[in-house]
Amino acid sequence: MSALKFRSIYSSSIDSAESQCNFSKASYSKSLRGGEPVPEAAAADSDGTKDSFDDEKEPKSSDIKEYRGDPIKLPESTHSLFFVSPFCSAPSMFAWGIAALSVGCMALALINALDGGTNLNPLKVPVNISSATRGAQYLSIFVILLMEEEIPTGLAQMRLITFVGLHSVCPKASYKKFLACNVFRILMGYLFLVNVLLVLIQAEDVLTIFYDVLALQFVQQLDDIGFRLARLDVFGRRMQRACTMRWFDAEFEYQKGCYKQIMMLKSVYFINMGLFIAAMVVISARQMRGFYQCKEITLDVGDGILEEAFVRINDNFETWVLVYSYFNGVFIKDGTYAGHPLYKEARKFDRQPYRPDNQAGSMFPVVIPAEIKYCDEIRAWVLTHENILKSENDDSSCQWLLKSPETTSFDVLDAAGRWDMWVGVLGTTDVSITCNRCSESADCNLNGECSDDGRCICDSGKGVNYFGSHCEVKLRDECKTVIPEVGNYTVSIEHTSSWSNNNLAEKGIESKDDIWQEYSRPVFSSTDNNQRWSLVYSGSRWFGMNLTGTDVTSEQWLVGVSNYHAFWYRAYAYNTIFVSDPTKESSPVGVDWYRIGERGDQFGPLGALSPVQLYNQTGRGFFRCAGHVQNKNASAPARSLSTFDRKLTTILRGHGRP
16 A cells, blocks of 8 residues: 555564563573573484585574665655645645545445435345345455555554654654654555445445455555656656655654554454455345345236136146236245245235135135246246146246346345246237335335334325325315216225134134225125125236125125135136226226126127216226215205206116126
8 A cells, every 4th residue: 555564564573572571582482491401403314424404503593684664754645745845836735635535435435335224224235135236245354355445554654663763864844743643544444344334235246346346455555656646747847846755755663562552453354254245244144044035015017818728637737818918916025936035926905915725615726926037047037836837848947937136136126127927929018116114204105104024004084094005095075975977876995803802813803893895995895786896906907896696794894804805716717797907096996997798708808898877988988986976965955956866867777687
């Protein structure tokens, strides 16, 4: 780093301390052997002659000139101009400029390294890294400590150069400035180490470590570079004279030292090394335990359709229509696969894991969750299911249904974007993946509070309820009951407490007045005229399902509701009579609806669809919030209201309910 080489100073300081503190090799050897001198080893060959290395006697210790290393000199650095030049002189200002430039660059690097962190991960530590990168991290610790010279140089100068020694060489030098300069040098060294530590813990590949460390080392050497350029007359004759003064070539006398001072210099390396290793061990342990990985994600894969998905049922294959949005929703981290986190699909009812033990008694197949995992063979994240294949002989890597572009990232959030989707041929779709972890209320869309464990607690009351992992679904009180523009009935949200007060806890349903939800949307139901109709969201569309004859207090109902899955329950094929356009709305209001007609090969994957909007207008929507209609009617004249009702009854007579 500087002309003052720490190795030489360190060696000379130790030798000086040994001589002053009586730590000579002879005395040390004698003390170990109880005062007896160590006899010279004489090895003779068979012919009676000594070996070549014993041809001459070992000289006495008094005849050996003690080596003290290179002479002690002032460092050839712009930092030295602080105390050998007047404060307002050009050399001093030049030194201040170089120091400000170095500190500024280091500070900007530190700010950039910390920018973008969250409360849960303020240091932006990668979720995990490869073995090669982790090995480079630990090897770099030793390289960095060998490169860093500011700290040992500053400590050595303060110990070896005294007030008298400095003034004997440079009478105008300020010893206080000399000490302040070395303190600044030490602080710069630790600022460098902090930046390098952040580089190590944030690195995701090997080359990033070496490039960033070299860049920081270059910034740290600006004082040496500036000094050498000034000596070459780059900055003018005045700067050249300041950097070639006689005191930069003067040698200082060795100072007395003792064992404690020697150990202090040695300890600097080991303390810094210990701190680096301890920090990296903590970070590495957390990465390998999955501490920085997202524990729960929300997936949205769009509305792609695979018309012939090969579904394995009891070792036989059936072909079903697969609407990929049926798998939208929450996925929960469940172990690892190929060194990456493995996510399994959660229940649409309450975002808890699907388990075979809580599906006993169901009239539907046991729901086995889909998985999102990293496929090492194709170096991509994939959505896959063990019982859903592209063909009966699907031998593709990891039997993927959707796959991301090639990536080496350990974080599935980095894979969001354009994915390949199998729709009978290779297609594409936009995939959204968000982490269901918050650090502030803004992550909850300002519709809830972020808890200490990083979950959004959604608000309710004041005329509105919020749902979803990020409180993104909003339901106003006036829309808790909806009415169709065509028909004479109402559909209202349903509460789980209205079903039964028994067996709810056993099925994982909380015994309180919770709103029945599927896919983070409330379910609307109607029981008029002994018929039960429900409007159920299923990933991207609302289904109008005829559930007449179901017993909400039965075991099968509780099992079916809590483990509902639009694909595995074949909800569209068996119970759905009406279907909406794709939508992300919180309620069935404001979206067009269709009656499902004939189905078969002649028709599309959803069958023949007939609009039910008044006048078949696209974008008119079918349902309205009952609260809005009541408020509007309350302000209308009584005569006009009666006329409207008569006309509406005449127009809509004969239409069925969705």
